[in-house]
Amino acid sequence: MIGISFFRVIRNAFRNFRRNVWLSIATTLIMTLTLCIILFLYTVNVLGREFLRNVEQKVDIAVTFKDTTQLSEINTIQKDIAARSDVQNTRIVTSDEALAEYRKRHADNPYIEEALKELNSNPLPNSMYIVAKDPQFYENITSSLRSNQYEEYIEKINFQDTKIIIEKMIRIMNIIKTAAIIATGIFGLLVILIMFNTIRLAIYSFREEIDIMRLVGASRWYIQGPFLMESVLVALISVSIATTILYVSLNTMAKNVNLFVFTGQNTNFDIYQYAVSHWIQIIGLQLVAAISLAVLSSYVAIRRYLR
Amino acid sequence: MITFTKVSKKYADLSPALQEVTIKIPTGDFVSIVGQSGAGKSTMLKLLSAEEKPTQGNIVIDGWDITKIKNWQVPYLRRQIGVVFQDFKLLPKRTAFENIAFAMEVGGAQPKEIRTSVSQILKLVNLTDKAHTYPNEMSGGERQRVSIARALAYKPQILLADEPTGNLDALNSWDIVQLLMKINRLGTTVLLATHNDDIVNALKKRVITLNQGKIISDQQAGTYKL
Ligand SMILES: Nc1ncnc2c1ncn2[C@@H]1O[C@H](COP(=O)(O)OP(=O)(O)OP(=O)(O)O)[C@@H](O)[C@H]1O
Ligand SMILES: [Mg+2]
Numbered sequence: 001m002i003g004i005s006f007f008r009v010i011r012n013a014f015r016n017f018r019r020n021v022w023l024s025i026a027t028t029l030i031m032t033l034t035l036c037i038i039l040f041l042y043t044v045n046v047l048g049r050e051f052l053r054n055v056e057q058k059v060d061i062a063v064t065f066k067d068t069t070q071l072s073e074i075n076t077i078q079k080d081i082a083a084r085s086d087v088q089n090t091r092i093v094t095s096d097e098a099l100a101e102y103r104k105r106h107a108d109n110p111y112i113e114e115a116l117k118e119l120n121s122n123p124l125p126n127s128m129y130i131v132a133k134d135p136q137f138y139e140n141i142t143s144s145l146r147s148n149q150y151e152e153y154i155e156k157i158n159f160q161d162t163k164i165i166i167e168k169m170i171r172i173m174n175i176i177k178t179a180a181i182i183a184t185g186i187f188g189l190l191v192i193l194i195m196f197n198t199i200r201l202a203i204y205s206f207r208e209e210i211d212i213m214r215l216v217g218a219s220r221w222y223i224q225g226p227f228l229m230e231s232v233l234v235a236l237i238s239v240s241i242a243t244t245i246l247y248v249s250l251n252t253m254a255k256n257v258n259l260f261v262f263t264g265q266n267t268n269f270d271i272y273q274y275a276v277s278h279w280i281q282i283i284g285l286q287l288v289a290a291i292s293l294a295v296l297s298s299y300v301a302i303r304r305y306l307r
Numbered sequence: 308m309i310t311f312t313k314v315s316k317k318y319a320d321l322s323p324a325l326q327e328v329t330i331k332i333p334t335g336d337f338v339s340i341v342g343q344s345g346a347g348k349s350t351m352l353k354l355l356s357a358e359e360k361p362t363q364g365n366i367v368i369d370g371w372d373i374t375k376i377k378n379w380q381v382p383y384l385r386r387q388i389g390v391v392f393q394d395f396k397l398l399p400k401r402t403a404f405e406n407i408a409f410a411m412e413v414g415g416a417q418p419k420e421i422r423t424s425v426s427q428i429l430k431l432v433n434l435t436d437k438a439h440t441y442p443n444e445m446s447g448g449e450r451q452r453v454s455i456a457r458a459l460a461y462k463p464q465i466l467l468a469d470e471p472t473g474n475l476d477a478l479n480s481w482d483i484v485q486l487l488m489k490i491n492r493l494g495t496t497v498l499l500a501t502h503n504d505d506i507v508n509a510l511k512k513r514v515i516t517l518n519q520g521k522i523i524s525d526q527q528a529g530t531y532k533l
Contacts, residue, residue, distance in 0.1 A: 215396065
């Protein structure tokens with residue numbers, strides 16, 4: 001009994017969808033658009049998080065020592081710094097190591113080798129890299145390095161660059177997020193309005209049937225179910241379309257996106273692979289958003305026009 | 308058995324449509340309800356199908372006090388009570404067969420059950436050859452027969468007919484009344500609200516006369532007198 005009634009409710013939901021097919025399609029499109037914006041927001045979030053994680057990991061304070069500073073002095077300084085509670089680790093790169101690394105990186109460039117040979121001495125200085133336990137500690141570490149104690153040994157301290165990048169990135173991300181959240185809100189509202197009217201019109205088109213259903217003893221579920229299910233149907237179609245759009249566009253654009261966001265970073269993060277492995281999260285997020293919008297608006301329409 | 312105990316119904320602030328109506332209708336009865344326009348005939352039937360709730364008093368159908376019926380229980384009541392109206396209330400885009408099947412689908416009947424039942428009911432109302440005809444291709448009498456057939460879809464114990472012949476000529480009216488009698492003979496309690504004095508007089512069945520919401524006469528084998 002339950003089975004056949006459920007089947008009929010679903011069948012009637014499809015019938016409702018067809019009765020005002022253009023309006024149903026318009027509703028589906030708006031909802032798809034809304035989901036696309038939400039997915040965009042999601043993608044930006046993932047990319048931004050990954051970017052920051054990389055940058056933050058890489059951030060270190062590069063201390064360049066004067067040529068006059070002895071290695072033993074450098075080791076003492078390193079001990080001092082490494083003992084700090086806000087420092088994660090320290091690493092010394094001697095001028096020889098730096099040169100070797102430089103050679104290795106440009107092994108395929110003969111001109112570099114030529115140029116190096118022409119120099120009698122190693123142009124690269126001794127340096128030390130410091131990674132803080134948290135980016136917020138860099139400020140403190142830097143200022144203590146700038147104190148008189150170290151002045152005669154240290155040539156310069158580099159770190160501001162990455163800090164600016166981080167801040168800039170956070171700012172850009174916040175702008176994109178705010179814009180996307182506002183757009184989600186506006187489109188969500190639009191979805192509710194259009195969905196509400198679609199269901200209202202569907203109820204209006206079927207008022208004769210509804211009257212007779214009541215007359216012959218239809219249950220509340222049998223009468224209201226199709227309108228609720230019509231909105232869920234729209235939600236499901238929208239989720240399928242938006243998901244397809246997401247994966248197709250990420251698949252075609254992933255290379256460029258990865259290049260654009262992570263150039264110069266030591267990562268093999270791939271946004272498409274990420275999306276593929278997080279499919280449950282992506283589809284779940286959409287289902288929650290789409291079905292709650294749909295059910296909310298159709299529920300209100302049903303309460304108002306199907307009493 | 309249907310019992311009304313001191314039932315009153317007041318719409319809004321108007322004078323009451325029914326006042327302290329007390330009656331007993333045994334199962335299998337055929338009762339005509341007569342009275343001038345506005346006397347409260349339709350109100351009586353609407354109280355029975357829970358379309359309206361009484362302001363005061365109790366209505367009990369086979370031991371079920373429907374006075375305080377919950378909204379979710381109404382469908383179950385409706386499936387035990389068939390209703391027929393002056394304006395048929397058929398779906399124009401559905402054939403006679405589909406109109407009847409529609410009512411059965413609502414109640415969760417299986418397709419096979421629907422096919423056999425609808426055919427049987429169509430035979431009962433003598434419309435087998437019009438099964439696949441649309442309402443606008445039928446005469447008023449035929450339409451009313453489809454509407455009665457639909458009311459019978461759940462094999463109800465009670466059939467409420469509110470001026471079923473109001474839109475029909477004398478001949479068709481007689482057809483409908485004959486059909487109601489036949490349904491009554493098969494065991495269904497029939498309540499017929501009507502203005503048609505010829506029919507009431509010819510029926511020689513119980514007649515309840517209402518006037519301004521009150522019962523002014525209740526006769527077995529009664530006549531139409533106002
Ligand atoms: N929904 C309603 N709201 C307000 N008043 C109503 C409503 N339905 C009926 N009435 C009033 O209640 C009284 C009884 O109406 P009812 O329909 O029962 O009369 P009736 O005997 O069926 O009349 P008729 O022969 O014209 O069909 C009338 O005065 C009518 O105006
Ligand atoms: Mg009436």
